Amino acid sequence: MYARDVRERVDAGRWPDVAAVPEASTARTAITRRVLRHALGRLPLLVRFPDGTRLGLGGPLVDVHDPVAFHRRIGRSGLIGFGESYLAGEWDAPDLVAALTVLASRAAELVPAPLQRLRGLWAPRHPEAxxxxxxxxxxxxxxxxxxxxxxxxxxxxxxxxxxxxxxxxxxxxxxxxxxxxxxxxxxxxxxxxxxxxxxxxxxxxxxxxxxxxxxxxxxxxxxxxxxxxxxxxxxxxxxxxxxxxxxxxxxxxxxxxxxxxxxxxxxxxxxxxxxxxxxxxxxxxxxxxxxxxxxxxxxxxxxxxxxxxxxxxxxxxxxxxxxxxxxxxxxxxxxxxxxxxxxxxxxxxxxxxxxxxxxxxxxxxxxxxxxxxxxxxxxxxxxxxxxxxxxxxxxxxxxxxxxxxxxxxxxxxxxxxxxxxxxxxxxxxxxxxxxxxxxxxxx
The missing domain is CATH 3.40.50.150 (Vaccinia Virus protein VP39)
Structure with a gap:
């Protein structure tokens, strides 16, 4: 409910990619969920999901309020989606800096090596403008x-x-x-x-x-x-x-x-x-x-x-x-x-x-x-x-x-x-x- 409430207050004209959860195939979302759970499970974080699932080795708390939207956004646009998911209220952290510091310190390890090598195929490119x-x-x-x-x-x-x-x-x-x-x-x-x-x-x-x-x-x-x-x-x-x-x-x-x-x-x-x-x-x-x-x-x-x-x-x-x-x-x-x-x-x-x-x-x-x-x-x-x-x-x-x-x-x-x-x-x-x-x- 928290994420939906936040999204409903977003000005869709000004923030279209925050207001709307992107469409994503079931297969892509499932792959994203699997990759994320593997990555988060090895980090010194505590990531909580609404169904009671806990991931991580313990550390700064991250609450995922809307797992479907969270995984769709990241599966569609990677770290851009991760940030947009935060703006939409789909996840939060009581100590945001501490949680992001853990992620930043492991930035090179979050994406599996095979996907890193294919980065040019899935990562968004710079706009010409x-x-x-x-x-x-x-x-x-x-x-x-x-x-x-x-x-x-x-x-x-x-x-x-x-x-x-x-x-x-x-x-x-x-x-x-x-x-x-x-x-x-x-x-x-x-x-x-x-x-x-x-x-x-x-x-x-x-x-x-x-x-x-x-x-x-x-x-x-x-x-x-x-x-x-x-x-x-x-x-x-x-x-x-x-x-x-x-x-x-x-x-x-x-x-x-x-x-x-x-x-x-x-x-x-x-x-x-x-x-x-x-x-x-x-x-x-x-x-x-x-x-x-x-x-x-x-x-x-x-x-x-x-x-x-x-x-x-x-x-x-x-x-x-x-x-x-x-x-x-x-x-x-x-x-x-x-x-x-x-x-x-x-x-x-x-x-x-x-x-x-x-x-x-x-x-x-x-x-x-x-x-x-x-x-x-x-x-x-x-x-x-x-x-x-x-x-x-x-x-x-x-x-x-x-x-x-x-x-x-x-x-x-x-x-x-x-x-x-x-x-x-x-x-x-x-x-x-x-x-x-x-x-x-x-x-």
């Missing part, structure tokens, strides 16, 4: 970041920073969020040696905090965004800070940027680019950076084997949260920059645990302010969707499936022709999980 072309990128960015500045302000801190913070120590608290976001930004600025007179290009403005802090150091900043909503608020913040003479915020694709800069900075923007356009993104960074310049980037990453397995698959996150997005691996980033640019990887610091805490604090604040989200016109399905998105992301970092890196690249003045060169070795790139928290900067 979501490709990261200049027009597609504008549509993709607008779909998420132009939702409402007021929405993001409800769960972000006063800096309006929508990327991982770097805390001085863990666990974190809400009171430490804004200082941790400023610490993250200052660390990137230090890596790029941004100071008085530095010419800075920022790819991905957000709501302007990095540009503000760079300009406060005396830098001259050109910041690029594809979000009209973000640009409007960023310009207001720049004007209020009295820094309009040092900061320009342009509605501009990274491929359309011009000029030469001493430093290029970009925070969690590459995830929106798409694998097809990663070379173009790094070539743009390279082209805009002066010889001897420094690029400081922050990027979410996944293991390379999981990237290879899933890069062509259309996911729940791409369908409902970040159209066109794809998280790279460190290997992919290092391979592209080594083969297509004159950028030299100098340093890499990872701090996934900090992102898990950042997401926890956002999720708790979003949940606490659910009524305010509703007052902005976002319905119950949207609120359930965003709760799932934030929990799903947090679980990725808590399980180690996801990480986040701060990269420092320097432009090799002796190699500015874009000719291939050898990939940086592990001795060239520092890969640590503690340096970011300790506030170290690059030499």
């Amino acid at each position: 979501q490709r990261g072309t200049p027009d597609g990128a504008r549509e993709n960015i607008g779909a998420h970041y132009d939702l409402s500045n007021e929405l993001f302000a409800l769960f972000l801190d006063e800096t309006l920073t929508y990327s991982s913070a770097v805390f001085r120590s863990l666990p974190a608290s809400w009171e430490r969020m804004a200082p941790a976001q400023r610490h993250k930004i200052d660390r990137l600025l230090d890596l790029a040696r941004v100071g008085a007179g530095t010419r800075v290009l920022e790819i991905g403005t957000g709501w302007g905090e990095l540009a503000l802090r760079a300009a406060a150091r005396g830098a001259h900043v050109t910041s690029l965004t594809l979000s009209a909503e973000q640009r409007t608020l960023a310009l207001e913040r720049v004007a209020e800070a009295g820094l309009a003479d040092r900061v320009s915020v342009e509605l501009c694709d990274y491929r359309e940027a011009t000029g030469t800069y001493d430093a290029v900075l970009s925070v969690e923007m590459i995830e929106a680019v798409g694998a097809e356009f990663w070379p173009a993104y790094f070539e743009a960074v390279d082209a805009r950076l002066a010889p001897g310049g420094r690029a400081a980037l922050q990027a979410i990453t996944m293991p390379h084997d999981r990237l290879r397995a899933s890069r062509d698959t259309f996911t729940w996150i791409q369908k409902y949260v970040f159209p066109g997005g794809l998280i790279p691996s460190t290997q992919a980033i290092e391979s592209v920059t080594a083969s297509r640019t004159s950028l030299r990887l100098t340093r890499r610091d990872g701090y996934g645990a900090h992102y898990a805490e950042t997401l926890r604090l956002w999720r708790e604040r979003f949940t606490d302010r659910a009524a305010h989200v509703g007052a902005l016109g976002f319905d119950a399905t949207f609120r359930r969707l965003w709760t799932f998105y934030l929990a799903y992301s947090e679980a990725g970092f808590r399980s180690g499936y996801l990480d986040v890196q701060q990269y420092l690249f320097t432009k090799d003045a002796a190699r500015t022709d874009g000719a291939p060169r050898e990939t940086a070795t592990s001795t060239t790139a520092r890969d640590t999980t503690t340096a970011a928290a300790e506030g170290e900067t690059a030499p």
Whole structure:
């Protein structure tokens, strides 16, 4: 009854694939049920069904309220169906993050090897409209970041920073969020040696905090965004800070940027680019950076084997949260920059645990302010969707499936022709999980 009640309240015009349970053949549903029961039975979960069936080795609780719909959705569209089943109320978990963390930690094992090898036959493919072309990128960015500045302000801190913070120590608290976001930004600025007179290009403005802090150091900043909503608020913040003479915020694709800069900075923007356009993104960074310049980037990453397995698959996150997005691996980033640019990887610091805490604090604040989200016109399905998105992301970092890196690249003045060169070795790139928290900067 619970799942039916939730589905009946779903706006079918806005959420058609949540409101309706898909048709599926009896054979396909039976195979899905068998595969799932085998997989769930080996996990440290407790999965309960209405008929009294219990699966799992014990652990976080998952209640399946509507097994028929649950199996049909997953059999029809895999993890997209799993997420849609949650939005429809067909399953739930008292500790959603804990349950999703178990699943994320075993992601490579959930689908049997024979089905993994046939992934191209059953997994949904990326829609052509979501490709990261200049027009597609504008549509993709607008779909998420132009939702409402007021929405993001409800769960972000006063800096309006929508990327991982770097805390001085863990666990974190809400009171430490804004200082941790400023610490993250200052660390990137230090890596790029941004100071008085530095010419800075920022790819991905957000709501302007990095540009503000760079300009406060005396830098001259050109910041690029594809979000009209973000640009409007960023310009207001720049004007209020009295820094309009040092900061320009342009509605501009990274491929359309011009000029030469001493430093290029970009925070969690590459995830929106798409694998097809990663070379173009790094070539743009390279082209805009002066010889001897420094690029400081922050990027979410996944293991390379999981990237290879899933890069062509259309996911729940791409369908409902970040159209066109794809998280790279460190290997992919290092391979592209080594083969297509004159950028030299100098340093890499990872701090996934900090992102898990950042997401926890956002999720708790979003949940606490659910009524305010509703007052902005976002319905119950949207609120359930965003709760799932934030929990799903947090679980990725808590399980180690996801990480986040701060990269420092320097432009090799002796190699500015874009000719291939050898990939940086592990001795060239520092890969640590503690340096970011300790506030170290690059030499």
